[in-house]
Amino acid sequence: MSPRPFVVVISGGTASGKTTIAQALAARLGERALLVSHDRYYRDVADPLTHNYDEPGALDTALLVEHLGALRRGEAATLPIYHFPIHRRLPEVETVAPRPVILVEGLFVLGDPAVRAQADLLVFVEAESDLRLARRLRRDVIERGWNIDQVLTRYLRDVREGYRRYIRPSRAYANLVLDGEGPVQESVEALVARIPSTDT
Numbered sequence: 001m002s003p004r005p006f007v008v009v010i011s012g013g014t015a016s017g018k019t020t021i022a023q024a025l026a027a028r029l030g031e032r033a034l035l036v037s038h039d040r041y042y043r044d045v046a047d048p049l050t051h052n053y054d055e056p057g058a059l060d061t062a063l064l065v066e067h068l069g070a071l072r073r074g075e076a077a078t079l080p081i082y083h084f085p086i087h088r089r090l091p092e093v094e095t096v097a098p099r100p101v102i103l104v105e106g107l108f109v110l111g112d113p114a115v116r117a118q119a120d121l122l123v124f125v126e127a128e129s130d131l132r133l134a135r136r137l138r139r140d141v142i143e144r145g146w147n148i149d150q151v152l153t154r155y156l157r158d159v160r161e162g163y164r165r166y167i168r169p170s171r172a173y174a175n176l177v178l179d180g181e182g183p184v185q186e187s188v189e190a191l192v193a194r195i196p197s198t199d200t
Contacts, residue, residue, distance in 0.1 A: 004072055005034075005102045006195055007118055011110030011170055012125030013163045014054070015135035017180030021125060021187045022105040028188050029195075034071070034099040038064060038106020040080050044088035049150070051087075054162030056108045061115065064104070068118045071098040084144040101195060107162070111170035121194050124171045125187070127180035129160075 008025075012018040019037065026035040041059045045051045052058060060080075067077035078093040109115045110122055133155060140146040146154075171177065176194060178187040 003100070004074075005098050005100055006120050007068065007072065007102045007104065008121045008123060008191065008195065009109050009115060009119040010103065010105040010123040010125065011107065011167065011174075012180060013127065013129075013132050013167050014107065014159055015132040015139060016125045016127040017135075017178075017184070017187075018105050018125040020184055021178060021180070021191075022103050024184050024188050025191050026103055028192065029101055032099055033101040033103055034096055035103045035105070036064070036067070036079065036096075038104065038109050040064075040082050042082045042089075048087045052158045052162075053154070054107070054158040056112070056166060059106075059108065061108065061112050064109075065112075065114045065118065068102070068104065068115070071096075071102055072118060074098055100197070107167055108170075110173050111166055116173060121191075122173050122175045123178060123191065124174035124176075125178045125180040126171075129163075131181060 010018050010022050022035055026033045038059060038061070041061065041064050042053065043058060043060055063080070067079060070077045076095055076097050078095050081090045081092055081094060082088070083090050104115065104119070110124060116122060136155065136159070137148060137151050140151045141148060176190065178190060
């Protein structure tokens, strides 16, 4: 019987660098790692201009927890695929098999007790708000189809408050705090040092 996967949960504010760090760690670990983004679990949105994406209820975290439980038991899971340009999930799903290391990254994962209960290592990525806003502008305009005014409106209306209420307090649960402004490779090395039996 294979040992239970080692689960790393990585959180932080919008555009703090958590996704970049998680992707770099997954690349470093190669076939040993499976990366699961909480963004996959956003709910379908009827009116994206008024919808608040920056509060925990915007995501189906219960489904994420269900999938993590299956993966930890050695079972495959069918992950949703969320398409941001149309603000809804696609009909297709992605079936994934468990791997020795499961990386879970997202805004609210550290603040959710059911997600934390599945984790072996809890990580928070920090970055100053001005840098996070600059990164978010670039990402949402290029990758998600928003214009600059839409991004700024949502940032001022929802993102700042969501960070204050939900994300920043979750830092208290972290076993490890990483610098989202520093070299990504340094963060990867700090994580690799915490993951057992890493033959890389």
